[in-house]
Amino acid sequence: MTGSTTGPAQPDRPWAGDVVGPRTKGLRLAGLATVADVVAGTPRVTDDPFSWPLLTLDDATLDHNVGVVARVCAERGVEHAPHVKTTMSRALYARQAAAGAWGATVATPAQLRTVRDWGVPRVLLANELLDPREIAWLRDDLARVAAGAEDEVWLCVDSTHGVDLLVRGLAGADDATRARVGVLVELGVPGGRTGVRSTAAALDLARAVRAAGLRLLGVTGYEGSVAGGTSDDELAAVAAWCDDLRDLGTAFAREGLAGVDEPLVLSAGGSSFLDVVLAALPGPVPGPDGREVATRVVVRSGAYVTHDHGFYGRTDPWSRIPGAEPLRGAATVWGQVLSVPEPGLAICGVGRRDVSFDIDLPVALWLRSQSDDGWLAPRELAGTRVTALNDQHLYLALAAGEATTGPATAQVRPGDVVGFGISHPCTTFDRWRVAAVVRGDEVVDLATIDL
Structure with a gap:
């Protein structure tokens, strides 16, 4: 559940008053709460308010991508009206507006009414x-x-x-x-x-x-x-x-x-x-x-704000613009390993209802393991390939034998969590109503997402 603003909205973060609750995917809350309530005290993604699967956005990467586009456009005397259909997030558009965007682009009358309601x-x-x-x-x-x-x-x-x-x-x-x-x-x-x-x-x-x-x-x-x-x-x-x-x-x-x-x-x-x-x-x-x-x-x-690890990563024009820095993928969808039913195969709790698949399948980036003392820091996950998606399941092929005997970065056990990069962010964001904005493991904000 997300949407109505009943809490105190901060002047520079009006979405802080947006209400989330027990029916909001990615959160595990006992009752209704505001965005400000959830991120108070800067919780970690592994703390109680969050659950898997979870969409996270790297705070520094968002700033990098928005800053690169704003600088290149300004240097060339070009105005920018980012297409907000990518994310439909007031929090993310606020970054683009602060960086000098002329306005917002939308695709439908409903999106027009939404961004006008944001005050654009x-x-x-x-x-x-x-x-x-x-x-x-x-x-x-x-x-x-x-x-x-x-x-x-x-x-x-x-x-x-x-x-x-x-x-x-x-x-x-x-x-x-x-x-x-x-x-x-x-x-x-x-x-x-x-x-x-x-x-x-x-x-x-x-x-x-x-x-x-x-x-x-x-x-x-x-x-x-x-x-x-x-x-x-x-x-x-x-x-x-x-x-x-x-x-x-x-x-x-x-x-x-x-x-x-x-x-x-x-x-x-x-x-x-x-x-x-x-x-x-x-x-x-x-x-x-x-x-x-x-x-x-x-x-x-519009897709530049999060970029991706697939289609836009391949067609990235920023690598072809003199003096521009390449953009980076900011979005990660984390899903728990549900089963390792046979050698070389892990089944993860991420599916078509969580990630885009219209252009490319996701790519496994990170492995987060559990220990007796809690969650370990994410490690790069090598030797894997996503081969298929069901509605709520992802098939992750592991290099032969590495499910149990390979290097630590490829040892995958039930209960671990895998972070996946996406391709074509527009069709990932439409599967979520909130994204956790993170610095490392710390959640510094929640970006609510409108339809």
Whole structure:
């Protein structure tokens, strides 16, 4: 159980008042408690409030990842609106905001309402808003904003139907409310996800946005639809798509559709291909009569906050950006060894309900053993491979004979705990409602997770 805030929320940690309880996975509590109650006194992960399986996030690694992205974006004059769908955690977004994030990116109307409830003033919805009820909610939400506040919400469009719905939904709103709604025309790729499929269609749609009296900001898209890896050919394909996005923005500027009263926005994802995005998008574009039009490049990468030990570890653009430090995996899912039923096989209490498996299976990182005196410090776990997952079980193959006779780092017994690295953090976080933020074994915070 997580959610309602009934305890005293600290000004710099409003989630400290979030309530957890006996039904919160990863915790073993007798009754309801606030986050502040649970972490009071800095307990250890092996203390009574916690149970296995448990999702932990390394505090120093979170700071490292957030700091690297913030520094690289700032040095290149690029704004960052991290995609919070990765974690849907107010505590983790607070770190990104403190490091200079322009705002938050979301994927759904429900996520938009959630982050607005967190108090985030600037939000980019990276999809078209097509439900009249949600448009009415947005209109009313922005109408309540005090004069002079920075609040605004940016939306994508890829159809005239979407534009028509916005026009009808914003009818009757005052000028200040309408000005807080920004519109981006989305460019897609054939066979990809959302977005118009041609420059001509995008220009026609931009003209419709302007004719409707909406605030057209520029262009957006998702380069991840272009390539699934980082070979030279795939990176070249992403670069060509980025050139197309910039050319489309240039066409908007030359026709006076965007970039007139404010900089032209060029927005892309950036998680796996930020190096390509940074090389292709920044810089002014030619406008009417050859004069330069200023641009705002806004990237929306989100998975970087925890990174991973799989997909993003392989496609990490930070190793390709001069002067940038590689990101590190911050998330570990700990599960108890339930059985060692035969030589070379351990069954752990972690499954599809606890870890992502849509791209890669987890990877075993650490072994924490029990002794008569309590839990020993984690040791690196070598010679293992995750071979399969059930709903609540993980199959861990051990190098031949090492279950009982191998080096200490590979001796696995029932009751021990194994720490697993993950691949694709988005589909791990959606299995949890709380993550323990740790410094070593000490739990310094709980990051609550919204749906």
